[in-house]
């Protein structure tokens with residue numbers, strides 16, 4: 001049985017180097033305050049990207065705090081060129097799905113017609129989340145997992161009220177795909193089920209296509225087209241409440257590589273992940289990081305529930321019952337004007353250039369004025385705008401956190417098949433790529449909580 005907290009489930013965990021982040025919103029903690037109204041997927045309050053994908057309406061300040069999210073679009077995402085299926089960092093994405101198919105946290109790398117989700121030493125890995133949501137559909141990912149104890153690869157569907165459908169792979173068992181589902185983030189660990197591969201293949205060396213076929217009536221997990229598990233909605237009825245505890249709210253696709261085996265995680269998570277991560281693992285020695293590979297993701301949208309409205313643009317919550325009737329099809333836009341905006345104030349912009357307040361403080365003997373330029377100090381500097389980077393991203397429970405950083409030399413190395421296209425000699429990556437990638441990432445991390453302050457200072461400097 002998988003022993004880790006739901007939200008975590010794969011979840012993605014997002015991203016913060018600090019493992020000591022405190023959750024601010026959620027069960028037992030309550031809602032976010034009005035000055036930072038949006039409760040991120042990881043339970044931190046903020047503005048900007050906090051109000052986009054993953055924003056939990058049930059713990060945000062008001063029903064309007066989280067932005068409506070982009071509706072499903074059937075598409076096969078490939079990664080042959082970086083612009084086939086654009087991946088944009090969560091520090092740059094403001095909610096318009098025409099600008100990006102995926103939002104990243106961490107260090108995705110493109111090579112050999114695939115995207116690598118990397119996890120360099122002492123980082124918390126990489127997460128890709130689709131910018132569009134799916135409200136029932138068939139979602140397939142063709143991928144290869146990572147390996148090594150404590151290393152977890154995942155392909156999941158996650159809704160903003162934390163309905164979740166999972167595939168997860170622990171790096172100590174390359175024969176097994178673990179499947180699971182959660183409803184409303186309730187940590188019931190009795191729903192897992194395993195799908196085994198044939199003996200002559202494994203999840204690390206070989207490409208396999210993992211499919212989640214999600215309808216209002218059932219979830220079917222298939223590997224390479226062979227049904228491995230079916231969960232019927234009818235079998236999820238809670239007889240006490242009369243509610244079907246079945247995933248039923250619009251969900252993002254999330255692909256990730258994360259360190260279940262971090263010492264700061266709960267023992268249950270570490271044990272489940274196969275033990276503590278070994279940062280001296282052969283994978284790290286060879287490549288500079290652990291990695292999982294994704295070749296393509298296919299999304300086929302099914303019809304949303306009838307009676308959910310006729311809007312063509314977005315999904316929006318109209319109540320907090322966290323069931324399918326809580327969501328409506330809307331024509332409201334999904335994007336924010338800036339990282340200071342929220343669902344309540346979508347068009348809030350970064351502060352305009354300060355008009356220089358010029359004060360004459362004295363005149364010299366010749367009557368010439370000496371002046372000082374007084375500027376207004378930036379405000380809002382303690383409010384996070386990007387979950388993960390500025391501190392969010394950690395589930396304080398028995399979980400993991402998400403990551404950042406990475407980069408490095410490509411390559412597969414041993415264990416792979418002889419025709420592995422990721423042979424190190426054929427990749428264009430170099431240590432300098434790696435250095436560039438990680439230093440960049442760490443710079444942002446250092447800026448951390450002060451990202452917004454830096455932005456404001458930038459504006460201020462321009463103004464001068």
Ligand SMILES: *[C@@H]1O[C@H](CO)[C@@H](O)[C@H](O)[C@H]1NC(C)=O
Nearest residue numbers: 001170173176178192193194
């Ligand atoms: C699934 O496989 C994992 C890893 O091999 C194992 O620890 C777990 O007990 C299995 N779960 C079930 C439900 O069989």
Ligand SMILES: *[C@@H]1O[C@H](CO)[C@@H](O)[C@H](O)[C@H]1NC(C)=O
Nearest residue numbers: 188237238239240241242245
């Ligand atoms: C049914 O719902 C009640 C009330 O939320 C909950 O306490 C109980 O654990 C649920 N039962 C099952 C079998 O999940």
